[in-house]
Amino acid sequence: MTEDEQKQAAAKAAVDYIEDGMVVGLGTGSCAAKMVDLVGARVRAGLSITGVPTSEATATQARALGIKIVGFDAIKRLDLTIDGTDEVDGQRRLIKGGGGAHLREKIVASFSDRMIVIAEAKKQVAQLGVFKLPVEVIRFAAPALLPKMAALGCTAEMRRAANGDLFLTDEGNYIIDCDFGRINDPEALALRLSTTPGVVEHGLFIGYADIILIGTDDGVQITDA
Numbered sequence: 678m679t680e681d682e683q684k685q686a687a688a689k690a691a692v693d694y695i696e697d698g699m700v701v702g703l704g705t706g707s708c709a710a711k712m713v714d715l716v717g718a719r720v721r722a723g724l725s726i727t728g729v730p731t732s733e734a735t736a737t738q739a740r741a742l743g744i745k746i747v748g749f750d751a752i753k754r755l756d757l758t759i760d761g762t763d764e765v766d767g768q769r770r771l772i773k774g775g776g777g778a779h780l781r782e783k784i785v786a787s788f789s790d791r792m793i794v795i796a797e798a799k800k801q802v803a804q805l806g807v808f809k810l811p812v813e814v815i816r817f818a819a820p821a822l823l824p825k826m827a828a829l830g831c832t833a834e835m836r837r838a839a840n841g842d843l844f845l846t847d848e849g850n851y852i853i854d855c856d857f858g859r860i861n862d863p864e865a866l867a868l869r870l871s872t873t874p875g876v877v878e879h880g881l882f883i884g885y886a887d888i889i890l891i892g893t894d895d896g897v898q899i900t901d902a
């Protein structure tokens with residue numbers, strides 16, 4: 678199976694969890710985009726759901742597919758969120774934010790009864806940290822936070838867009854990508870980052886994912902809470 682086929686298989690398995698009338702968080706990234714396409718197909722076939730997109734990109738895609746989307750002005754809770762990941766370890770801990778959407782993704786996941794994570798096989802890791810941990814920071818604080826992140830034991834760099842400009846998130850913030858190589862204590866690092874003034878959100882998702890669906894050559898591997 679190609680990585681693309683693995684993503685497609687995981688996305689398809691995730692969409693099977695969606696039932697009529699649900700409020701569903703729609704993740705961001707290439708794997709999530711496949712899931713949104715499949716949700717669109719089910720909506721065209723008669724499924725009635727309300728989607729909460731986790732990024733402007735996903736909102737645009739969902740609208741084009743005819744999926745009804747709302748924000749927190751219209752709903753209080755979500756039944757389910759389906760999202761991709763950059764890394765997942767054996768304890769269902771994640772690194773997210775490769776697409777720069779982890780702030781909204783974490784908010785949406787936090788208001789969801791269940792979070793289903795979908796990915797291709799290579800996203801499974803024994804230890805988090807090979808993928809650079811994205812840390813979203815307010816622009817004012819970024820010059821001060823760059824060395825502060827490095828002092829935590831990583832190589833820290835400002836994320837740039839394809840045109841060379843500093844990358845701006847949907848909320849108008851910057852991202853510092855932190856290369857730790859390996860993260861020995863994700864919980865301690867998450868706490869440290871969450872309590873650093875100027876950090877808006879980091880990409881460690883601990884205690885969020887309920888079900889992990891990984892596309893593999895032997896079918897979709899399911900890890901359930």
Ligand code: 5RP
Pocket residue numbers: 704705706707708709760761762763772773774775776777778779782
């Ligand atoms: C975006 C994310 C994505 O879920 C993550 O980057 C995985 O993306 P892809 O499926 O394209 O590899 O966290 O902020």
